[in-house]
Amino acid sequence: MSNGQAITRLERNxxxxxxxxxxxxxxxxxxxxxLWGNILKENNPKFPRVRFNGNKCKFLLTxxxxxxxxxxxxxxxxxxxxxxxxxxxxxxxxxxxxxAADKKIWIKYGDRLQRFSSFVPAxx
Numbered sequence: 001m002s003n004g005q006a007i008t009r010l011e012r013n014x015x016x017x018x019x020x021x022x023x024x025x026x027x028x029x030x031x032x033x034x035l036w037g038n039i040l041k042e043n044n045p046k047f048p049r050v051r052f053n054g055n056k057c058k059f060l061l062t063x064x065x066x067x068x069x070x071x072x073x074x075x076x077x078x079x080x081x082x083x084x085x086x087x088x089x090x091x092x093x094x095x096x097x098x099x100a101a102d103k104k105i106w107i108k109y110g111d112r113l114q115r116f117s118s119f120v121p122a123x124x
Contacts, residue, residue: 046116
């Protein structure tokens with residue numbers, strides 16, 4: 001599904017879509033992983049609290065739960081194999097929805113990673 005198709009579907013179902021653009025290169029998965037780690041720990045008031053509505057965000061939660069992390073050269077990387085059509089994974093259960101959440105969180109809070117981050121253990 002393209003961005004345009006997603007926007008059309010959301011608007012058709014009563015959502016107001018606010019477009020935001022990230023100026024610059026997409027950050028590495030490693031940085032987004034560390035940002036999420038800081039946010040989900042909820043022990044630093046400089047980072048927001050993030051909650052997901054389990055009834056309305058079913059595919060996002062499925063995507064996040066199904067996403068695997070690969071460690072390579074001491075960096076974390078998202079395993080994107082579920083996006084391959086031949087993987088047999090439904091698109092709504094692949095990493096797409098997690099990517100969308102990553103982008104939204106990074107645009108709003110990515111700058112805080114370098115300014116306010118605390119140590120995130122590599123092994124959870």
